[in-house]
Amino acid sequence: MDALIVIFLSGLISLFVAFTKKPILVLLTSSIGILAAIGLFIAQWNNPVTLFSYEGLEFTNSAILYSIAACIFGLFSILVGYNIYSKQPEHTGEYISLMVFSLVGAVCMLAFTDMFMFFLGLEILSIPIYVMAGTKKSDLRSSEASLKYFLMGAFATGVLLFGIAWTYGATGSFKLTEIATAISTASETGQSSILYVGILLILASFLFKVGAAPFHFWSPDVYEGSPNTVTGFMAAVVKLGAFGAFYKIFNVAFPEVHGFWAPAIMVLAVVTMFIGNLSALSQVHFKRLLAYSSITHVGYALLTIITVSSNSEANLWVYLFGYGFSIIALVTIAQLLNDDEDKIDAFKGLAKRSPFLAAVAVLSLLSLAGVPPLIGFFGKYLVFSEAFTQYPILVIVAIANSGIGVYYYLKTIIAIFQKEDVSEEKIEIPSLQVVVLSICALTILVGGLVLSQYKML
Amino acid sequence: MEILLIPSLFALLALFVPGKVVRVFGLVGGLASVILTCVLVCKFQQNGGQAVTFFELAQNNFGFTSKMGYDGIGLFMIILTNVITFIILLSNFNREVAQNKLFTAMLFLMQAALLGVFTSMDGLLFYIFWEISLIPIFIIALSFGGSDRKRTLTKFFIYTFVGSLAMLASLIAIKSYATSFAIEDLMAVELSSKVAFWIFGGFFLAFAIKIPLFPFHTWQPSTYSTAPMAGTMLLSALMLKMALYGMIRWMVPLAPEALNDFQYPIIVLGIIGVVYAGVIAIKQSDMKRLFAFASISHVGLIAAGIIIFDKENLTAALIQMFNHSLVAVGLFLSVDILEKRMGTRKLEELGGVAKLAPKFGFMFAALALASVSVPFTSGFIGEFLLLKGLYSYHWVVGLIAGTTLVLGAVYTLRAYQLSMYGAPKMASFEDLTWNEWLAYFIIMAIIVIVGVCPQMIIDTVGPSIDQLLESYKISNTIIK
Numbered sequence: 003m004d005a006l007i008v009i010f011l012s013g014l015i016s017l018f019v020a021f022t023k024k025p026i027l028v029l030l031t032s033s034i035g036i037l038a039a040i041g042l043f044i045a046q047w048n049n050p051v052t053l054f055s056y057e058g059l060e061f062t063n064s065a066i067l068y069s070i071a072a073c074i075f076g077l078f079s080i081l082v083g084y085n086i087y088s089k090q091p092e093h094t095g096e097y098i099s100l101m102v103f104s105l106v107g108a109v110c111m112l113a114f115t116d117m118f119m120f121f122l123g124l125e126i127l128s129i130p131i132y133v134m135a136g137t138k139k140s141d142l143r144s145s146e147a148s149l150k151y152f153l154m155g156a157f158a159t160g161v162l163l164f165g166i167a168w169t170y171g172a173t174g175s176f177k178l179t180e181i182a183t184a185i186s187t188a189s190e191t192g193q194s195s196i197l198y199v200g201i202l203l204i205l206a207s208f209l210f211k212v213g214a215a216p217f218h219f220w221s222p223d224v225y226e227g228s229p230n231t232v233t234g235f236m237a238a239v240v241k242l243g244a245f246g247a248f249y250k251i252f253n254v255a256f257p258e259v260h261g262f263w264a265p266a267i268m269v270l271a272v273v274t275m276f277i278g279n280l281s282a283l284s285q286v287h288f289k290r291l292l293a294y295s296s297i298t299h300v301g302y303a304l305l306t307i308i309t310v311s312s313n314s315e316a317n318l319w320v321y322l323f324g325y326g327f328s329i330i331a332l333v334t335i336a337q338l339l340n341d342d343e344d345k346i347d348a349f350k351g352l353a354k355r356s357p358f359l360a361a362v363a364v365l366s367l368l369s370l371a372g373v374p375p376l377i378g379f380f381g382k383y384l385v386f387s388e389a390f391t392q393y394p395i396l397v398i399v400a401i402a403n404s405g406i407g408v409y410y411y412l413k414t415i416i417a418i419f420q421k422e423d424v425s426e427e428k429i430e431i432p433s434l435q436v437v438v439l440s441i442c443a444l445t446i447l448v449g450g451l452v453l454s455q456y457k458m459l
Numbered sequence: 460m461e462i463l464l465i466p467s468l469f470a471l472l473a474l475f476v477p478g479k480v481v482r483v484f485g486l487v488g489g490l491a492s493v494i495l496t497c498v499l500v501c502k503f504q505q506n507g508g509q510a511v512t513f514f515e516l517a518q519n520n521f522g523f524t525s526k527m528g529y530d531g532i533g534l535f536m537i538i539l540t541n542v543i544t545f546i547i548l549l550s551n552f553n554r555e556v557a558q559n560k561l562f563t564a565m566l567f568l569m570q571a572a573l574l575g576v577f578t579s580m581d582g583l584l585f586y587i588f589w590e591i592s593l594i595p596i597f598i599i600a601l602s603f604g605g606s607d608r609k610r611t612l613t614k615f616f617i618y619t620f621v622g623s624l625a626m627l628a629s630l631i632a633i634k635s636y637a638t639s640f641a642i643e644d645l646m647a648v649e650l651s652s653k654v655a656f657w658i659f660g661g662f663f664l665a666f667a668i669k670i671p672l673f674p675f676h677t678w679q680p681s682t683y684s685t686a687p688m689a690g691t692m693l694l695s696a697l698m699l700k701m702a703l704y705g706m707i708r709w710m711v712p713l714a715p716e717a718l719n720d721f722q723y724p725i726i727v728l729g730i731i732g733v734v735y736a737g738v739i740a741i742k743q744s745d746m747k748r749l750f751a752f753a754s755i756s757h758v759g760l761i762a763a764g765i766i767i768f769d770k771e772n773l774t775a776a777l778i779q780m781f782n783h784s785l786v787a788v789g790l791f792l793s794v795d796i797l798e799k800r801m802g803t804r805k806l807e808e809l810g811g812v813a814k815l816a817p818k819f820g821f822m823f824a825a826l827a828l829a830s831v832s833v834p835f836t837s838g839f840i841g842e843f844l845l846l847k848g849l850y851s852y853h854w855v856v857g858l859i860a861g862t863t864l865v866l867g868a869v870y871t872l873r874a875y876q877l878s879m880y881g882a883p884k885m886a887s888f889e890d891l892t893w894n895e896w897l898a899y900f901i902i903m904a905i906i907v908i909v910g911v912c913p914q915m916i917i918d919t920v921g922p923s924i925d926q927l928l929e930s931y932k933i934s935n936t937i938i939k
Contacts, residue, residue, distance in 0.1 A: 313520075313521075353602070368594065371620075373590050373591075373593075373594065373620075374586065374587035374590045374591065375587045375591065379587075379590075383583075383627075383631075384521065386627075386631060387521065387631045387634060387635070390631050390632065390635055391635050394632070397628070397631065398628055401624050401625075401627060401628050402624070404624055405617070405620060405621040405624050408616065408617055408620045408621075409613070409617055412613055412616055412617070413613070415601075416601060416609050416612070416613065419598070419601045419602055421602075454519055454521070454523055455516070455519050456519070456520075457519075457520040
């Protein structure tokens, strides 16, 4: 709770500090705030602190774990975006504080105990992103991304509210635990059909938020149009928040009717994997490729939602954690390549132009492809092996999909090592980017091996 | 542990040493591993051939133990890896690539990954090293390979990666019955014959692609001919040995229940490979492709021998693996010497080299003879024992497999004749440099020593094979 307040205050202070027109101060206040919040979160591990007697937010260990990851990704997004934001000193404050406020929403979404707080978190998370997606004002695609995301997002929010209302109608409560009790009491007499409608509506809005088929159409356009930093933020933080909430609602409030929603997610997970993979195969734009590959990754991650196991939540976290580092590293590299058209061809000859960037890019791509011993492999392994006992066929389909996926990651890697007709121009890497990319590379390389030694939750 | 640390350390340092000394640095690294191997062999023998475990962590929450160690078979593979890596470094010494930091680093990374594969005693760790080994070879071939490498290497990577995923699926499946990934736990699992069939099948797909067995071989000739010399040597001499080793150590012991179902098909595929690839090799005009097909032909025989899974055949298979690695390295070195100095490897455009470069002519001839398994070379021992084993399995199988001797002689001697004899088609041909000569000498020396007294190898691997077969028999009787 106090960490949440710290993040919020740092965003607020950054906003006012911006009046000095000194971007570096904004950067400092926001990053110190987020770092302090991470410290507070770590201090509360196994030792929750309650401020006020408010019950809508509860920082359990799992909420803390997810929040720390969200804070790290938020901080990285701010750091790698700084060079661009600071070019317009009068707007730096807005860009950075919007990101911090969005992070506040993400943390709310990870720690809620009732639907009300969840909805609030979702909106706090989403609204700044609608704005941030459109910050490249001279670029038409950026405006398109912003508008598209806003319209679709608003619609999904409506559906969600509708679903919450139906669920309330069936169970008479907003609190997750009370909803669960009401459902299990009613299971003896037969569930009210209102509940099922509510669950389906909530499910649909979640599938929209995480970008799963058949609600994925917004994501390639939005990913492509948004500034790279925002794309990274969306792929890392928003996914983390949405999946954290998704897992919590369905496995805390609705476990009793698992048999009703699990088959639906099962089918959609398979559809999502195939749609993402098959569409990614022929992409020529790098961020569109990332968008489609992220759809596939959502398909894999959906397996954890339906796997009934005490490890599922931790596995989902490891998966999203590894995914976030890769995606932030890749969008940062794409930004440094500075190619307006955002073609995969821009990666050609990267190995010559900047061995450091090439190494990080190859590591990230291999991690996304699931090559051991990188963190992406451990994420995938944990998700698949946990799901195997319950859904063997589904896991085999998912593994087959990893095989398809390797093609488009390989395409980029081959471009990186290309020697013919490439520009010789060296790439200058600002020091903030070097720090972030180094941390990403290190985590990708050894994170999996280290994390696999511990039981997270 | 130092066995893995040395190559990893050299891989890392190779990126930072100055460009001029990087090839010397590489050679020193290769030599260090060879010396360490000698020390390990001595220690192993002093302890009476007991299996060694050199690294183990406490089992984590999903059963990953990171257990590493080796018995006789593992040690044998370690010797093979380190010796071959040294020979590869030596034969590349006067090539341009040897001065490249990335190349040297990747070569050492490859060595580390291979050693990891051969010393893993944990299923997941085996898979991890197995996959790591794909990256350096891919980068070597991609950065230093010939024309059309984009398409070829994409095919190679996807082929092998999909195979590995099948193995991952099998590992996940078998783990769902076991408490941990440690090999003893995985071997103790009893499977119904249906489950065992699928698990065995997953492993088989991964290994069949890597070996490669007919009809999974289509990536191999083009990849071999596209990759630079060192890449081809790594692929043929070491990478495919991972798969053969995997069959011995993992595939059969983990799911012995399915051995009966798979034995016959694998032998048939192996034999088809022997004849099919042998016939194609005869018609090739590109020397590298020729030896690539020859490689398919030889390993088909080894795979067929392994799957019979008795002591005689396993020993023979291991000797033949050793022999095949050495011969393959030597032959691909010969092809590369011809290509570097003549600018082509087409048989029509070569000829008369033996007159101009007698040292090279002699060494190449000796290798060609070793490749067709003349007595007193290691090839004779391995091939003879394998054919004997196949013959006692079924006489028809033995008969068809026996054609490998004829076919091998035809394609190898044809290649030698067309390239080395006849009227010289060039004015001059630089004879072997010292490093090439030394590489050939080491290869020939080992081939002859093993050919004359194969007992050394049999003694090293014998007890371990007995042990392996015993545990396999135990799990087999439980089923019956």
